[in-house]
Amino acid sequence: MSSPAAHPVFKLGEICVCFQKETPYLAKVIGVEVKDGVEQYTIHYEGWNNRFNEVVPGDSGRVIKGTLEEYQIANNLPIKPSSKYQGRKSRKVESRASSSLGGSDIQEEEEVFTTRRMRLMEPRRVVRDDVVDKKVEIEFSEPLRQILLNDCRMMSTRKTVLRLPDDGSVEDIIARVSGNYSSLVP
Numbered sequence: 792m793s794s795p796a797a798h799p800v801f802k803l804g805e806i807c808v809c810f811q812k813e814t815p816y817l818a819k820v821i822g823v824e825v826k827d828g829v830e831q832y833t834i835h836y837e838g839w840n841n842r843f844n845e846v847v848p849g850d851s852g853r854v855i856k857g858t859l860e861e862y863q864i865a866n867n868l869p870i871k872p873s874s875k876y877q878g879r880k881s882r883k884v885e886s887r888a889s890s891s892l893g894g895s896d897i898q899e900e901e902e903v904f905t906t907r908r909m910r911l912m913e914p915r916r917v918v919r920d921d922v923v924d925k926k927v928e929i930e931f932s933e934p935l936r937q938i939l940l941n942d943c944r945m946m947s948t949r950k951t952v953l954r955l956p957d958d959g960s961v962e963d964i965i966a967r968v969s970g971n972y973s974s975l976v977p
Contacts, residue, residue, distance in 0.1 A: 800830070800885070801820045801823065801832055803821065804821070805819070805839075805856075806858060807819070807856065807857065808855045809836065809845075809847060809853055809854050810837065816836045816839075817836070817837045817838075817859050819835050819837060820839060820854075821834070821844065829848050829850055830848075830849035831846050831849065832849060832855065833845070833846050836844070934965045934966075934969050
């Protein structure tokens with residue numbers, strides 16, 4: 792086992808370079824523990840998800856003092872972006888606003904952020920007035936209208952509806968049902 796002096800000692804909150812697989816990333820030491828005589832550092836990669844922290848043994852050689860720029864200069868290597876999640880992509884929008892005094896056009900730059908949620912969201916349906924305003928009118932014969940009104944009353948008061956017979960024409964059924972209703976209504 793190597794001596795503790797051979798490896799750098801990191802303090803809480805210290806910025807360092809840590810290797811994730813073979814790629815170096817900017818990281819921060821957020822915890823230090825000693826297990827079985829070996830210092831173990833809890834590392835948080837800057838710009839990554841808050842829940843992604845990694846425990847790295849001090850003698851693994853994955854943690855190096857300094858920043859990514861210092862590491863790049865020392866090793867003459869191109870460095871990939873420092874964070875796995877680069878954040879939202881932005882685009883510049885140029886808008887023109889004219890002044891009332893006959894002045895020049897002013898260009899304003901805004902960053903418009905498009906999140907994944909906004910891109911995947913379905914456009915909201917618009918209720919059209921012409922559809923809402925249309926009404927359907929149905930003309931019922933007087934006996935059928937009385938049956939429907941009586942059914943409505945029976946459903947609201949007695950919570951029941953008369954069963955219609957399955958045989959005969961519509962006129963026969965209406966005549967029979969209207970006869971049944973007249974005997975039930977007090």
